[in-house]
Amino acid sequence: MSEILLSGRGVTKKFRGLTAIDDVSFDIPHGAIYGLIGPNGAGKSTLFNLITGYHPLTSGSITFRGKVLGNMPIYRRNQLGLARAFQIAKPFPALTLAENVRVGAMFGRPGDKNVERTTQEALDVTGIAHLAQRRAGELTVGDLRKLEIARAVATRPVLLLADEPCAGLNPTETEEMVRCLRAVRDAGTTVWLVEHDMKAVTNICDRIIVIDAGKKLAEGTPHEVVNNKEVIAAYLGTPAADLPAHTP
Amino acid sequence: MNRLVILLLTAVAAVLVAVLPMLVGPYYIRVLQIFFFSAGLGVAWNILGGYAGYWSFGHTVSIGIGAFTAAWLGMIFGAGSGPWSMVLPVIAGALLSGLFALVIAYPLLRLRGTYFAIAMLGVSQVVAELVNNVSIFQGGIGVFLPSPVPSGMPVERFYYYIFAVVLSLLLLISWWVKRSRFGYALLAIREDEDTAMMLGVPTERYKMAAFVLSAVMVGLLGAIYGYSLGYFTTYSVFRLDWSLNMIVFCLIGGIGTLMGPVIGAALILFLTQVLLGGFLDLHLMITGALVVAVILIMPGGILRTRWRLPGRKPARGGAE
Amino acid sequence: MTLFLQTTLNGLMLGGIYALAAVGFSLIFGVIGIVNLTHGVFVIAGAYLALLFYTELGLDPLLSMLPVGALLFAVGWVYQRTIIDWAISRASVEASLVVTFGMAMILRNLLQLWFGPDVQTITPFYSFFSISLGPFRVDMVRLVALGSSMVLLLGLTLLLARTHFGRAMRAVAQQPLAAALSGLNVKRIHAMTFGVSAALAGASGAIIGIVQPFSAASEVAWTLNAFMVVVLGGVGSPAGALVGGLLLGLINSYTAQYFGPALTQAAMFLVLVLMLLLRPTGLLGNPYGESR
Incomplete structure (x- = not known):
């Protein structure tokens, strides 16, 4: 956990005068599972959008694997090893699961790779191999989430940004998703996830970054963050003991 | 279907296409020639509209550019005769059509859905108007292409074989595209x-490649079509109903499938040329009615239709 | 200088007609979210009907706007309740677009069979009058055309702003589901919108008939014109259609005067593409939100 994979310096985004992200800096080292939490509207998804290139920065800079991202096109960022799983799953509905994942395996980070093997591995690690020949339009929410992760993993990312991978899942599915993200990390991919489910977050993350109203509030181990007074005041508004165990 | 069956079917089809002109009369050879041409248009449109999902409502512009380029070249450099004389003009027609697509691709492909479709409709109108009204293009008075048909060979048989070969080529390209990285x-x-x-x-990059490839294919067909006409004016090649036909063939047969456009073209041409061959005045209406009927009855096309069972209508638009 | 001003004047007068011919298209696009490629046929059908009324009954085209509008209102209503409604409940947006394209072909073919392929004009007694205003010359027909267009556009504005139907239509455009839940009959409003749109297209056709030659084949041009007006001015409002129409008229007029009439379509289209790239919501934006 020494090499810094992704770092942001003074990252700021304004939408027509409204500051959505305000001077946020971060360093994500190689090999960890990082968490990003904050109340609704804190700017978590916006921050991910800035990193993946959906919006240009107003000021500040983001560096990934030693390269300043600037206005690098979205697909180039992925080819560099940056993948994103969306909060609202965006499958290719008319294609089968295998085909969905194969798109990621065919493109994504270049290098010598076997498309079929990469596809199979991604299906296996997310536990949806048995659904490979089904059309994506027919899946349940839980399986769609897994497909979202599988497709991102198939691009062989160095860093996976997962936007609320557990939202809308039942406890069993959440459990599976946590196991799946661990497996992805163990296979060598750094993971940074936004999550509402505190149990999942504290359970899985090595370190957590907290943002509120576009500003960075705290960073530390789950234990530190949960006991941080500012975090409790701003984000939870309640004593730590009343932490919601599960937010559907 | 496994590979062997497909290979066998292809071989049978090839033999059939080769010997058919010996068996049927000139009228049917001509109908088949139009069929190969039309199916080719559908296959070409399908690359952009079916695979990439960019529905062009103005693809006839490439037919026009292909045909006129061939004719202009003939006029400038003097036309030879014999089948080989058409090679260069036809290739030039295909290439210029592709070049034109490349030029307009950058702005147009930024548009999506409806906007792209109508922008293409606009492109075809504007180019047709320019070819017709700007005198150096000679679209208003018309252009000539010398007949490349070898002496002694019936005209319809000559174009029958040419269009058959071109259709096979386009199908091969489409097949390759579909199973390649490009297709994915x-x-x-x-x-x-x-x-x-x-x-x-x-x-x-890929959108642009699909757009240009599709335009080259249509341009190729257009240039050969120009030869088959011999003399033509703007509106014999810039025809709005063809823009619609290309879409219709794909919709009927199954959009985004390899053979869908071919099946769709076969069906439409059987209807319009064979069954209703006498009602030339009504062709526009028949095509229009078919489109409307097909979309309302089987939105997925023949190859994709899971026949709608009563009570299994997709829930859309809310309660009555 | 005189030439420039005269050209401007001609462009503005032409633009008024463009605006009227496009406003119905804009309404349907804004309220229902459908691009109606049959729109140009409604315009041309209006012109043919006005011609029929004029030759058979001697009815002045300006007066025949009323019966023409009423007839086309009915056509538009029925069209929405049948074909359009079926199409949007079953097919994708693109496929619905193809349905209207197909319908345009059918109707165009019908017009051709009925009235023949020749180019027509309507020539009432005031066709050849013109007024001199200092150094400028204004054709009577164009002035009359512009005047009637303005009156109709104003009428539509009032309809949208003041009546129950107008408010209902705006509600349906913004929040179809909420409108339906609060008791509005969305289907009826969609049908009304189509009816009004077709009626206005027909009325504009009656005017176009006295100003310009027309044939069944010119329907495409009028559909494209309407699309360009909407892109220039913004979707769904009479004011947007007016701005877009006047702009289109000016572009047309200047191009014809200074670059040659062969290039007008090309110039209009060039502006359209630039506009789509630079400001996709049009100059006045979409009053019904940007989601479309």
Whole structure:
């Protein structure tokens, strides 16, 4: 956990005068599972959008694997090893699961790779191999989430940004998703996830970054963050003991 | 279907196409020639509209550019005769059509859905108008192409074979595209362009490639079609109903499938040329009515239709 | 200088007609979210009907706007309740677009069979009058055309702003589901919108008939014109259609005067593409939100 994979310096985004992200800096080292939490509207998804290139920065800079991202096109960022799983799953509905994942395996980070093997591995690690020949339009929410992760993993990312991978899942599915993200990390991919489910977050993350109203509030181990007074005041508004165990 | 069956079927089809002109009369050879041409148009449109999901409502512009380029070349450099004389003009027609597509691709492919479709309709109108009204293009008075048909060979048989070969070539290209990385990129673009980008697909580049490839294919067909007409004016090649026909063939047969456009073209031409051959005045109406009927009855086309059972209508639009 | 001003004047007068011919298209696009490629046929059908009324009954085209509008209102209503409604409940947006394209072909073919392929004009007694205003010359027909267009556009504005139907239509455009839940009959409003749109297209056709030659084949041009007006001015409002129409008229007029009439379509289209790239919501934006 020494090499810094992704770092942001003074990252700021304004939408027509409204500051959505305000001077946020971060360093994500190689090999960890990082968490990003904050109340609704804190700017978590916006921050991910800035990193993946959906919006240009107003000021500040983001560096990934030693390269300043600037206005690098979205697909180039992925080819560099940056993948994103969306909060609202965006499958290719008319294609089968295998085909969905194969798109990621065919493109994504270049290098010598076997498309079929990469596809199979991604299906296996997310536990949806048995659904490979089904059309994506027919899946349940839980399986769609897994497909979202599988497709991102198939691009062989160095860093996976997962936007609320557990939202809308039942406890069993959440459990599976946590196991799946661990497996992805163990296979060598750094993971940074936004999550509402505190149990999942504290359970899985090595370190957590907290943002509120576009500003960075705290960073530390789950234990530190949960006991941080500012975090409790701003984000939870309640004593730590009343932490919601599960937010559907 | 396994490989052997497909190979066998292809071989049988090839033999059939080769010997058919010996068996049927000139009228049917001509109908088949139009069929090969039309199916080719559908196959070409399908690359952009079916695979990549960019529905062009103005693809006839490439027929026009292809045909006129061939004629202009003939006029400038003097036309030879014999089948080989058409090689260069036809290739030039295909290439210029592709070049034109390349030029307009950058702005137009930024538009999506309806806007792209109508912008293409506009392109075809504007180019037709320019070819017709700007005198150096000679679209208003018309242009000539010398007949490349070898002496002694019936005209319809000559074009029958040429269009058959070209259709096979286009099908081969389409087949290759569909199973290649290129094809996967196009499918991803059709399904969700933003997500495709997120998965590392350079969408701009692939869209442009599909657009240009499709235009080259239509330009090729257009140039040969120009030869088969011999003399033509603007509106014999810039025909709005063809823009519609290309879409219709794909819709009827199954959009985004390899053989869908061919099946669709076969069906439409059987209807319009064979069954209703006498009602030339009504062709526009028949085509229009078919489109409307097909979309309302089987939105997926023949190859994709799961026949709608009562009570299994997709829930859309709310309660009555 | 005189030439420039005269050209401007001609462009503005032409633009008024463009605006009227496009406003119905804009309404349907804004309220229902459908690009109606049959729109140009409604315009041309209006012109043919006005011609029929004029030759058979001697009815002045300006007066025949009323019966023509009423007839086309009925056509538009029925069209929405049948074909359009079926199409949007079953097919994708693109496929619905193809349905209207197909319908345009059918109707165009019908017009051709009925009235023949020749180019027609309507020539009432005031066709050849013109007024001199200092150094400028204004054709009577164009002035009359512009005047009637303005009156109709104003009428539509009042309809949208003041009546129950107008408010209902705006509600349906913004929040179809909420509108339906609060008791509005969305289907009826969609049908009304199509009816009004077709009626206005027909009325504009009656005017176009006295100003310009027309044939069944010119329907495409009028559909494209309407699309360009909407892109230039913004979707769904009479004011947007007016701005877009006047702009289109000016572009047309200047191009014809200074670059040659062969290039007008090309110039209009060039502006359209630039506009789509630079400001996709049009100059006045979309009053019904940007989601479309």
